[in-house]
Amino acid sequence: MNDATAVETKQIYDKGIEEGAARLTPEKIKQVYQQMMSAEAGARLKTYVQNCVSCGLCSEACHFYLSYDRDPRFSPAGKVRQTMAELMKKKGAVSVEFMKKTSEIASTECNLCKRCAQYCPFGLDVAFVMLFVRRLCHKLGISPQYIQDTAHSHSVTGNQMWVKEDEWVDSLQWQEEEAQEEIENLRIPVEKEGAEIFYSVIGPEPKFRAQLIYQAAVIFNAAGLNWTMPATPGWDNSDMAMYTGDNEIMARIKRMHFETAMRLKVKRVVMGECGHAFRSIYDVGNRALGWRMPPVEVSHSIEFFYELLRDDKIKIAEKYKPTVTIHDPCNVVRGRGLHDMLRYVVHAICENVVEMHPNREHNYCCSAGGGVINCGPPWKMKRVNGNKVKAQQLFAAKSRGAETCVAPCHNCHGGLEDIIHHNEIGMDLKFLGDIIYEVMEKPERV
Amino acid sequence: MHAIYNFVSGPLAWVAFILFFGGILYQLISRAMLARKKDHYVYEYWSFFYALRSIAHWIFPFASTNSRNRPVLTIVTFVFHICIFVAPLFLFAHVSLIYEAFGISWWFMPDGVADILTLLVIGACIFFLVRRLVQPDVKYLSTPTDFILLGLVAAPFVTGYWAYHQWPGNEFMTILHMFSAEVLLVAIPFTKLNHMFLFFFTRGYMGSEFGGVRFARDW
Numbered sequence: 001m002n003d004a005t006a007v008e009t010k011q012i013y014d015k016g017i018e019e020g021a022a023r024l025t026p027e028k029i030k031q032v033y034q035q036m037m038s039a040e041a042g043a044r045l046k047t048y049v050q051n052c053v054s055c056g057l058c059s060e061a062c063h064f065y066l067s068y069d070r071d072p073r074f075s076p077a078g079k080v081r082q083t084m085a086e087l088m089k090k091k092g093a094v095s096v097e098f099m100k101k102t103s104e105i106a107s108t109e110c111n112l113c114k115r116c117a118q119y120c121p122f123g124l125d126v127a128f129v130m131l132f133v134r135r136l137c138h139k140l141g142i143s144p145q146y147i148q149d150t151a152h153s154h155s156v157t158g159n160q161m162w163v164k165e166d167e168w169v170d171s172l173q174w175q176e177e178e179a180q181e182e183i184e185n186l187r188i189p190v191e192k193e194g195a196e197i198f199y200s201v202i203g204p205e206p207k208f209r210a211q212l213i214y215q216a217a218v219i220f221n222a223a224g225l226n227w228t229m230p231a232t233p234g235w236d237n238s239d240m241a242m243y244t245g246d247n248e249i250m251a252r253i254k255r256m257h258f259e260t261a262m263r264l265k266v267k268r269v270v271m272g273e274c275g276h277a278f279r280s281i282y283d284v285g286n287r288a289l290g291w292r293m294p295p296v297e298v299s300h301s302i303e304f305f306y307e308l309l310r311d312d313k314i315k316i317a318e319k320y321k322p323t324v325t326i327h328d329p330c331n332v333v334r335g336r337g338l339h340d341m342l343r344y345v346v347h348a349i350c351e352n353v354v355e356m357h358p359n360r361e362h363n364y365c366c367s368a369g370g371g372v373i374n375c376g377p378p379w380k381m382k383r384v385n386g387n388k389v390k391a392q393q394l395f396a397a398k399s400r401g402a403e404t405c406v407a408p409c410h411n412c413h414g415g416l417e418d419i420i421h422h423n424e425i426g427m428d429l430k431f432l433g434d435i436i437y438e439v440m441e442k443p444e445r446v
Numbered sequence: 447m448h449a450i451y452n453f454v455s456g457p458l459a460w461v462a463f464i465l466f467f468g469g470i471l472y473q474l475i476s477r478a479m480l481a482r483k484k485d486h487y488v489y490e491y492w493s494f495f496y497a498l499r500s501i502a503h504w505i506f507p508f509a510s511t512n513s514r515n516r517p518v519l520t521i522v523t524f525v526f527h528i529c530i531f532v533a534p535l536f537l538f539a540h541v542s543l544i545y546e547a548f549g550i551s552w553w554f555m556p557d558g559v560a561d562i563l564t565l566l567v568i569g570a571c572i573f574f575l576v577r578r579l580v581q582p583d584v585k586y587l588s589t590p591t592d593f594i595l596l597g598l599v600a601a602p603f604v605t606g607y608w609a610y611h612q613w614p615g616n617e618f619m620t621i622l623h624m625f626s627a628e629v630l631l632v633a634i635p636f637t638k639l640n641h642m643f644l645f646f647f648t649r650g651y652m653g654s655e656f657g658g659v660r661f662a663r664d665w
Contacts (some may be wrong), residue, residue, distance in 0.1 A: 042484025043477045047648055051638050054578075054587035057512055057519075065583070072586030081587060118664050119512045121504050122645055123652030283659060292490055293659075337661030361662040362511060 014378050016145030017103050024096045024140060032139050033092030045132055048124045049084050052077050058126065061119035063364045064109055067388040074386075076116035076126040079105050083133050103142045106133040108379045109386070112243070112370035113330040118362065127370075135245025143244045146376025150240040153203070155249045158233030158256050160203030160240060169231050171206035175214040183442060188217045191264070192228035198266040199227050200257065202238035202274045202410055209410075212272060215437035219305075222442055223313040227270075234260030237271050239280035243371030247288055254285025261296045268297035270304045273431045275331030275409035276369060283335060300332050302408050305432055306341035309348045315441040316349055322404050322428070323352040324435075325397035327416060328363035329409035337361065342432075346406055349435050354400045356393040364390050366407070368415025384418045391423040404428040406435065447617060454624045462628035469635025470643055477644075493654040500653020501646060503665035510665035519577075526570035530599065533563040534627075539610070557610070564607045571600035591637070598633055601626035 059065050059075035068074050073082065083102045087094060094102075112127040120126075137143050143151070153162045163171075169190065176188040189195065199220065205212050220227045229235060234256040241249035258281075261269050271277060278300045286294045299307075308314045326346055332338045339360040346353055358364070367387035372379065394405060394416075405420075405427050407413055413429055420427050481488045503509040513520040534540055538554045545551040555563075574596055578588045605623035609616045634642055641648075656664035 040484065043481035044485045044488065044651075046480070047477070047644060051641055051644060051648065052587075053638050053641060054584065054589065054592050056581060056584035056587055057516075059583040060515070061512075070583065072583040075583045075587065077587050078583065117652055117656075121510075121512070121649070122641055123500065123504075123649040123664060125652065287487060334662050335660050339662075 012104070012378050012382065014104075014144045014375070016148050017100050017142050020140065020142035021096050021100045024099065024142070026093065026095060029094060029096070029099055029140060030092040033087060033136060036136055036139060037092070040135075041132070044125070044128060045084075048126070048129050049080060049088055051122060052080065052085075052124055053122075054081075055121070058116040058120045058124075061116040063111075063115075063367055063389050064386040067386050074109060076110070076120075079110055080126055080129050084129050087133075087136075099137070099140060099142060102133060103137040103144070106130045106137060107144050107147065107244075108372055108375050108382060110370060111330070111365045111367060111372050113365035114334055115330070115362070115365065118334070131243075131245060133245075134243065135247065138245040144375040144379065146378075147240050147244055147371050147374040150374050151244045151246050151249060154236075154239065154241050154253050158253055159236035160238045161207040163203055163206055163236075165231075165233065168206055168235060171210055172213065172229060175210055175217065179214045179217050183218060183221060183444060185444060186217055186221050188213070189228045191231045192226075193263075194265045195226050195228035196267045197225060197227040198261050198264055198269045199229050199272070200235060200237040200269050200277075201229075201272040202277050203236050204238075204410060205272060212431065212433055215433045216272065218437055218442060219308070219314060219433065219440070222440060223308050225313075228264060228266065230260045230264060232260060237269075237277040237281050238274065239277060239285065240371055240374050242280050242284050243276070243374065250280070250285060251288040254281060255289055257281060257285070258289070258295050266296070268299060269294075270299050271301065273301045273408040273410065273433060275329040275335070276371070276411055279331040279335050300336065300338060300408075301432060302332060302338045302342050302345060305345045305436060309345060314436070316439050317441045318439055320350040320404075320435045320439050323354060323401040324350045324404040324406050324430075325354050325356050325394070325402035326359070327356070327366065327405055327407040327409075327412055328359055328361070329407065329412045330363065330365050330369055332409065333363060334361045342408065345432055349432070349439050350406075352401065354397050354402050356397050364393065366390060366409075366412040366415035367419070368411045369409075373411055373414045380418065381422075383415065384422045387415070387419055388423075390416070391419050391425065394420065394425050394427060395423075398425060398427055402427065404430055406430055406432060408432045447621075451617075451621055454621050454628070458628055459624065462631045466631040466634060469632065470640075473635050473640055474643065477647075488651055491654050491658055492651060493658045496654045496657025497646075497650030498653075499657060500664050501649050503663075504649055512665075522570050522573050525566055526574075529563040529567045529570070530603075533560055533567060533603070536560075561607070561610070564603050567603045568600060568607070571596060571603075595633070595637060595639060598626070598630050599639075602630055 054077060056075065058077050062074060062076050065074040072078050083105050110130045112130060114127045116126050117123055150160055153160055157163060172188050172190060179186045199216060201213060237257055239250055239253060241253065282294055282298050324346065326342060328339055367383045367390065372383050405416060407416055407429060408431060416429055420429065507520050507524045508514050536553060536555045537560045538557055541551050541554040578584050578592065602623055605619045605626055609619040609623050633639055652664050656662050
């Protein structure tokens, strides 16, 4: 048995799961299961679970399966078999121990990346099933502690990181002042009604990565755009409630976000380099609120930068020298097909690019997405070891000269950073914004 | 023996066909209604163009990435699926039975070809069986139902081959052939063999989402 398997089979203590489970009884589980089945389970769930012919064609789609020595329990169908299929077979008459393991599988062994849907001949959606299971776990109160805390933060503050309203505005002013040292007239326009663009970010940006707001301001300034950021809750587009299956809070904070855009009367929302947040406002949250597509135009940074570069709104002084490789984030690539625009941007700002394989919509996930990294420290090594294939990809890219990995997604950054560090790959990790800020011309504007 | 033969080839065949077609209708209608109630997204995002685009990539061999990754399995799977339709539908004995009963007929293939197709089906079933027993992930996933269904699919072909070649006990085998085919027909709508028709909907919906919302290929 190698290290990875040892970590994986070791019992991992998660306070959220354990303490929640301590309050559960088999009767309670059965009751909640049956309520949920009658209220929410439909034709898709039934078909996705019962129509799997156990062909194993999805196995190799999953980085967990590939990374854990092809352990069949990590195949996408295997995860359904261990969780939802068993629940349905027993009509919810399962033990508390079973539900603990179920919560662990659904929350920490699947990134909801939907790669398996591209490998299943029938197009069965394992991510959909895992999300259903997570919702059941949410209703039973056995979601992992860290991600549940994040969902609480969303509920209380409207953002992911317990950022208070005054702290948010302070952070914007602080970054504005910092940026003014470099560009004197630069502003971060707050609450500008009728601005063309509402720039929205995720909670961790003001909290840990404030320089990203600075860089974005410089880019907006250079492009001469009419943009704004709100001073009120609703500025954060991230959504971990979406990943715990807490659809009520998810819909509530998405409404806050969209209503903020409406209040500011903006033409579109441009969002920072985050994948899951894009999924939440482009695909999931709008549906939950009854909008087929988002009620306001939504663009991910990749698309936005693509437009700026294509239309010569910003000029590149000198391309980025070190060879880069590109990590495709699932939620904007498999989720929105931005892979070609991503390549356009990277090639426009970098001199040398080498590809990892497989790439584009067939990319491997970073193993942090789908709320897995948000399950926190207890589950870190499981996720890092569960993505040796990504480490191999990065090593392969490095052997062909790549010194920097571009990953236009916050979760991917977190995940890749851990993978790079743990496997001692020795590679820089950058957002598109980092590189654009570094290589662009920065004209003074009024 | 004659009484059983008459029963299996007469009333039981009617029952099987009624349950087969009725079952398909029931499954389609009940699922469509359930989806209307609980999965309105399916109707909202369904797109015939993207559904057909996805189906086309999965219904032709080597048009999807995964089918290219596993050439042997792809060939076996496609040969298997083609043969289980072609062999029974265009078999001389079947066509002539239909002609005797209803006065309609269609093209049939030479018996030698039918023999080959039948052997291909049996060979593919053995391949799938071995795969289920040997390949760790497939072995792990396989349930008793999967083995039973595989046997159910193989049975009419094995018994049909036996009966045609007049091997010992072929009378009994003929009855068993009809009976197993009838069981299979009834099983199709009510087991996961219903992927025969649900495939078009599961693949089609995934294709619709990938095409119309995600702007990415799902093959």
